[in-house]
Structure formats: C-alpha cells, structure tokens
Amino acid sequence: MKPEEKRFSLDLIDLTKKYGSPLFVYDTTIIQKQYERLMNAFSGVHVKLHYACKALSNLEVLKFIRTLGAGLDAVSIEEVSLGIRAGYQPDQICFTPSGVGFSELEEAVHKGVKINIDNLDMLELFAQKYPEYPVCIRINPHIMAGGNLKISVGHIDSKFGISIHQLPHLLKLVDHWNIPVEGIHMHTGSDILDTEVFLGAVEILLNAAKSFPNLKYIDLGSGFKVPYKEGDIETNIEQLGQTISTRMKAFYKEYGKEVDLIFEPGKFLVSEAGVLLTEVNTVKVSPSTLFAGVNTGFNHLIRPMFYNSYHHIENISNPSGNPRVYNVVGYLCETDTFAVNRRIAEIRVGDILSFRNAGAYCFTMASNYNSRLKPAEVLLHQGKDYLVRRRESFEDLVKLQKKTGLFD
Ligand SMILES: *Cc1c(COP(=O)(O)O)cnc(C)c1O
DSSP, X not given: OOOHHHHSSSOHHHHHHHHOSSEEEXXXXXXXXXXHHHHHTOOSSEEEEEEETTSOOOHHHHHHHXXXXXXXXXXXXXXXXXXXXXXXXXXXXXXXXXXXXXXXXXXXXXXXXXEEEOOHHHHHHHHHHOTTSOEEEEEEOOOOOSSXXXXXXXXXXXXXXXXXXXXXXXXXXXXXXXXXXXXXXXXXXXXXXXXXXXXXXXXXXXXXXXXXXXXXXXXXXXXXXXXXXXXXXXXXXXXXXXXXXXXXXXXXXXXXXXXEEEEOOSHHHHTTTEEEXXXXXXXXXXXXXXXXXXSOOTXXXXXXXXXXXXXXXXXXXXXXXXXXXXXEEOSSSSOOEEEEEEEEEOOOTTOEEEESSOSSSSGGGXXXXXXXXXXXXXXXXXXXXXXXXXXXXXXXXXXXXXXOSTTO
C-alpha cells in the first residue's frame, strides 16, 4: 500500500498542527480519479452516476461531486434538502428511501425530485394521490452480494425493495392505476465481490424492465467494493463495465430504445479519499497486549465495532520506526477497539495515527456518545486545504437542550 504521505497532496501532520485532532481530511483529487475511473469503465451506453450521499454528506463535498457531473442519491428527505442546498437541480436527485412515512414522499413531490418507491402499498397510495408523478420502482432481485448480512440488502428476508416474486402483482397495480413508471432500480448490497452474482441480478432486472414500456432509466444501484487492506478483493470495475456495456447494448435492441444507465456509488467515490487523523493519548502494556489509545473512538468511526471492518492504520509521525504489534483502542468508556494485533511502526504518546478509508460512512455515522465532540473536516483541493466543518464546541453539545428552571 502506498504510504499516506504519497497519497495526499498536503502534509497530514501539518494539517493536524493547523486544525488539531481528531481530524477528517478528504482529497478531491482522489474522488475525481474514482469518478472518472467508473465513468470510463463503460462504453456505448448512457451512464450517469448518482452519488449516494449518505456515505459523506458535507455540503462542499456534495458541491464538488456536482461539478464532476454527478446527480445525487438521497435516502432521507434531509439528504434531499442537502442536495438542493448544494446546488443540485431537483431532477438530478433521486430519493430512494426505505420504510419512510407517506408524508416524506409528499415532501419529495413538493421538492420535485425523482422518487423511488420500494413498497406496493405505498405505490398504490402514491398513484392515487399523484397520478401524474413519474416514479421509479425498487425491485429486490434476491441476490446475495457479499457474505455480510448487515450490508446485504438483496436476500429473501431483506426489508428493501419490492420482491421480484411480486412482479405480477406490481404489474397489475401499474396497469390498474396507469402509473407512469420512468425507472426501475435495484441496490443489492454493499459488496460486489463476485461480479457473476451481480450480473445475475442485472439479468433479472433487465428482464423485468421489458414489462415497463416507458422507461427513461435503469438504475443498478451500487455495491462497488474498494480495498481496505493489502490483498483485499475489490470490484473489477473495468471488467464489470465492459460486460455491462455489452449487455446493455443488447438490451437497447431488445427494448427498442436507449435508456440511461444509472449507478449510485457511495463508498467507491469517497472511501479512499478520506483519512481520520488521531493523536495517541496513551501507550499501555498489559500482561498480554500492547495498547495504543487514541483521542477518538467509535463515536467518530464506528465501522470496526459495527461491521467488523478493517481500517488500515499508519503511524505517520514515525513511519520508519520498528514495527510492533498493537491493539489500537479508543477513548470511550466502552469496548472500543479499532484494531487487534496490528503491526504498526513504533507508537509513542503524541504520535499521529492515520485511519485509512475514512471517507465513507465515518463522519456521517459519528455521534456524541460519551459527550464527546465531533471532529473538524478539511477538504484538500488543488494543493490547498479548506476547513469545511469546524470542530464542535462544548456549547454545540448543549445548545439544543432547554432549561426548565425547576432544579436551578
Ligand atoms: C447506500 C446506498 C448506496 C451506496 O452504497 P455504497 O456501497 O456506498 O456504494 C447506493 N444506493 C442506495 C439506494 C443506497 O442505500
């Protein structure tokens, strides 16, 4: 793996001196490289990318990705509003919620964004109230992508999407209410490890697509895997792109029309572009283990504790130190383990450790647990650093609370 100092355009230690730690840093160069890599993987088809902003939703990041030409995939009405605030046109935003109430769909109608419906009852209700409003339909092809149940959303007992087995019922509804279906969608989960499995799902979706004569787009969701550690399997985008391009061109012929092909990458665009920089508070030897304790915890980066994810950790203050084996742990009063038995260049109190792949699902999943403050975010763009979110203050932590006066 390339050391951090070679991946980022500015010195990360200098950034912690300037902004303090813990600190999230994102580099637009890496986001752009990933965007172009994905776009260039396809040929002869009309590909559009909708960035899945739940991965990283800082407004400046959203604006930057907009300048690349992307649309937005929003999973809550708040994310829709963020997209509009970041300058996306309503028709560039696709609202893909799951399990939300009808009023949230109504708000989306008022904002004029594309709506993706994943529930038959909701579809029927929607068609009665908004008969003219075009919809996209989320189909669950029941394909298991990856092995981790928490992040696979295509399996048979998943809450996501309208089951492909309910296609006959769906078609009856569409016919009865004359529903203007402009798109169909799937999002099978967060790990496309096996492109064969993914292509199986694509086949199912394209087959279903033939039952909808007025499609403007087919949305294949996401799940592109990026490497988190040396030797990790990653989605072979170039190969997948070629195979899907060939398949889509054949579909264009079968369907008699060239519709857009949409993908909704989150992790693929921003994961590697981000790093969490944290300072070592303590180095502690127990009878069996050498611990490095850092000034962050699962309140800022929950993925290791939540998904058992691996985040590569580098001691950027002492890169050529002798490697030793550490458990890297957080500062929360809770089991808060980032890494077990990890070989890292010798760690001293005050060193800065970098956690890699901290662009996706890190800040957006952060909390104030233990009454800890959320870190600042810095964006690197064309060789300069910009503070895009200041560090929280103690006042931020209490500002929404109201006094009753009863106990003063
Ligand atoms: C989360 C999500 C994505 C993005 O998934 P990644 O694995 O981050 O690429 C795309 N589409 C939908 C509907 C999602 O919920």
